[in-house]
Amino acid sequence: MEMDETETIDVCELHYSDLCSPSTSSKIDSIMEALGPTGPGLLAITGVPNASNLRSLLLPLARKLALLDRETRKLVLKEHNLGSDVPLRNPDRSVSSFAMQLKYAMSPQFNETRELDCSQLRSENECCDVEFKNLGSVFQELGFCMMEIGLCVARICDRAIGGNELEKSLLESCAAKGRLIHYHSPLDALLLKQSERRKVTSKRRANNVTALEGSELNSIADDANLGGIRSNLWQQWHYDYGIFTVLTSPLFLLxxxxxxxxxxxxxxxxxxxxxxxxxxxxxxxxxxPNKKRVLMVKVPPESFIVQVGESADIISRGKLCSTLHSVHRPLKFENLSRETFVVFLQPAWTKTFSISDYPHANSTFNESHGQCLVASDEEQQQSRQDHNLSQEIYKIVPPLFSRLKEGMTFAEFSRETTKQYYGGSGLQSNR
Structure with missing residues (x-):
């Protein structure tokens, strides 16, 4: 299904000032409606101080990092205390991800150690240091800003639900994971392959730019199609299993x-x-799951998106609704790439889940939470394409209660979730 054929949804917007101190109960109600079972599980936050500047500094670096040669990138990532959780050696990868643990309380000792490492690396890599010199600091500053957004949302939800379990669960984790992500175009694969090819040619041609013939572009694009980069998804359907995911609105490059x-x-x-x-x-x-439809998310430029994860769904006993989502790649714009920054807020690994009073604990699938995607008789009269897509999603998304058991810790739940999605016999292991 092409994006322009898909119904859009304008996400509920909340200004940052209202997020920090909601002035009326109606605002709290609208937040809970957006994040609850009858809503999309999404919220857009606007007007965040300094966010526009930080976003414009950080997001363009995602593609630049992805297209660096491996040795240079290794130095840059080490300098800024970043790692990656995708195989960066694969030039046909659809995603490049650069990650860092973001601690709620950063120690002075950490900053001193990091500064020392930077000074040692500058002399080795002066050229890249100029372009990426603020990578680590901007990554952290924007990440901490997004963590605060998540904490504010947790406080509001706790106020509506009663107690303070969501905010407490976030703080007990002591850290969140920030991830700077570049979604590749087929042209990126071409450039990466060209770079690798230059490295294995003679030294005389090492610094020359080889022309990219049109036939070569088509050939590599066809190869990339087999690897998934030219499919209509940059990222497959899934639920996040933390409490909240906070995302920047994306930046697009052509x-x-x-x-x-x-x-x-x-x-x-x-x-x-x-x-x-x-x-x-x-x-x-x-x-x-209410409309049995795929909806394309539309938010204001330079806003932040707050998305509900399965842990929030469980902790809130169904009052918050986890969001089944994917990232669509518009094939009409073949060489479009997408940059975003994401912060995953989760409970402590030792957090224990109780589902004895969870309203859908005895159901094999939870239809109101998107776990049962089989259309009713009436809904089967709708578009066959919509129905077929729902069936395809159902086949590759493991139901929540096949992964969650009474008394599980968050660590156990996350391991079982990863196994059922991506393990050797997982539903998306070979996709």
Missing amino acids: PSCSETSETEGTFAASCFVECPSPTGHTCLQIYD
Whole structure:
């Protein structure tokens, strides 16, 4: 299904000032409605101080990091205390991810150690230090800002539900995970392969730019199709299993050179410019279990998206609704790439889940929480395409209660979830 054929949803918006101190009960009610079983499980936060500047500094670095040669990237990531949780050696990868643990309380000793490491690496890699010199600090500053957004949402939800279990669970974890993500275009795979090819040629040609023939572009694009980069999803359907996921609205990049110069082989890794979303959407899409429809998420530029995870669903005893989602890749814009920054807020690994008073604990599938995706007789009269898609999603998303048992810790739940999605016999292990 192409994005422009998909119904859109305008997410409930809340200004940052109201998030920090909601002035009326109606605002709290609207938040709970958006994040509850009848809503999309999403909230858009606008007006966050300094967010626009931090976003514009950090997001363009995602693609630049992804297209660095491996040795240079290794130095840059080490300098800024970043790692990766995807196989960066694969040039046909659809995603490059750069991650860091963000602690709620950063010790002075950590900052001193990091500064020492930076000074040692600058002399080795002066060129890259200029471009990436603020990578670690901006990553942390924006990450801490997004963690505070999550804590504010948790306080409001606790106020509506009663108690303070959501906020307490976040603080007890002591840390969140920040992830800077580049969603590749087929052209990125081409550039990465070209870079690898140059490294294995003779030293005389090591610094020359090899022309990219149109036939070569088509060939590599066809190869990438087999690997999934040209499929209509950048990221497969899934639930996040933490408490909240906070995301920046994405930044999109397109080649600045013309189609003519593209076929003549004049591409360069830097030949990309920021553009508004060509479809007017974020490319984040959700499955609405109430409508049995896929909805494309639309939010204000430079806003933040708060998304409910399964742990919040469990802790709130169903008063918050976890969001089934994926990232759509618009095939009409072949060389479009997408940049975003995500912070995953989760409970402590030792947090124990009780489902004895969870309203759907005895159900094999929880229809109101998106776990049962089989359409009713009336709904089968709707688009066959919608129905078929719901069936496909059902086949690859393991039901919550096949992964969650009474008395499980969050660590056990996360391991079982990962296993059922991506393990050797997982539903998405070979996809």
